[in-house]
Amino acid sequence: xxxxxxxxGLVQAGGSLRLSCAASGLTFRLYAMNWFRQAPGKEREFVxxxxxxxxxxxxxxxxxxxxxxxxxxxxxxVYLQMDSLKPEDTATYYCxxxxxxVVVGSLRSSEMDYxxxxxxxxxxx
Numbered sequence: 001x002x003x004x005x006x007x008x009g010l011v012q013a014g015g016s017l018r019l020s021c022a023a024s025g026l027t028f029r030l031y032a033m034n035w036f037r038q039a040p041g042k043e044r045e046f047v048x049x050x051x052x053x054x055x056x057x058x059x060x061x062x063x064x065x066x067x068x069x070x071x072x073x074x075x076x077x078v079y080l081q082m083d084s085l086k087p088e089d090t091a092t093y094y095c096x097x098x099x100x101x102v103v104v105g106s107l108r109s110s111e112m113d114y115x116x117x118x119x120x121x122x123x124x125x
Contacts, residue, residue, distance in 0.1 A: 001025040003116025005095050010122045011085055019080040021095030021116055029053075032100045033071055033078040036109055037091035038118070044094070044109045048080060051103035058105050062088075085123045092118035 007019040019035070032051050038044040048059045048069040057069050068081040078095055096112035 001097075001114045003095050003097065003114055005093065005116045005119040008093060008119030008121045010124065013085060013087055013123055013125050015085050015123070016081070016083045017085065017121060019082065019093055019095075019119060019121075021078045021080075023076045023078070023097065026097065026114065028076040028097075029073040030099065031097040031113070032103050033069075034096045034098065034107070034112065035069060035078075035080045035093060036096060036112075037089075037093045037121075039091040042091075046106040046109070047093070049103055049106060050078065052101075056103045058103065060106070082121070085121075087123045087125045090121060090123050092120050094118045 002024045003021055005021045011017055034049045035047040036044050037047050046060055050057045050069045050071050066084045071078040095116045097114040098112050
């Protein structure tokens with residue numbers, strides 16, 4: 001299984017980035033897909049999750065209204081559109097897959113089934 005995240009970079013506060021995570025080696029449509037992030041010296045934290053059919057999404061409070069998670073099951077890809085970026089959004093962003101059949105909220109990072117390598121997002125003030 002491979003989850004390949006891309007799209008990170010350096011952006012000014014107020015700007016936007018779109019992260020992508022391409023999956024292979026798994027039946028993508030059978031997995032809920034998540035984004036986590038980890039800033040230097042901090043624990044990895046949940047950012048967003050989308051259910052198998054895109055019917056349900058959940059976000060951590062700090063990104064609600066600014067970030068949008070979406071997926072394309074035909075392309076085996078999950079996206080994270082990040083708008084109105086803030087310096088505190090600076091982190092390495094990771095995508096992760098879990099086998100939940102029903103998504104009602106976030107899970108701990110230890111409950112993920114597969115992880116991708118991260119992509120760095122840096123927001124300058």
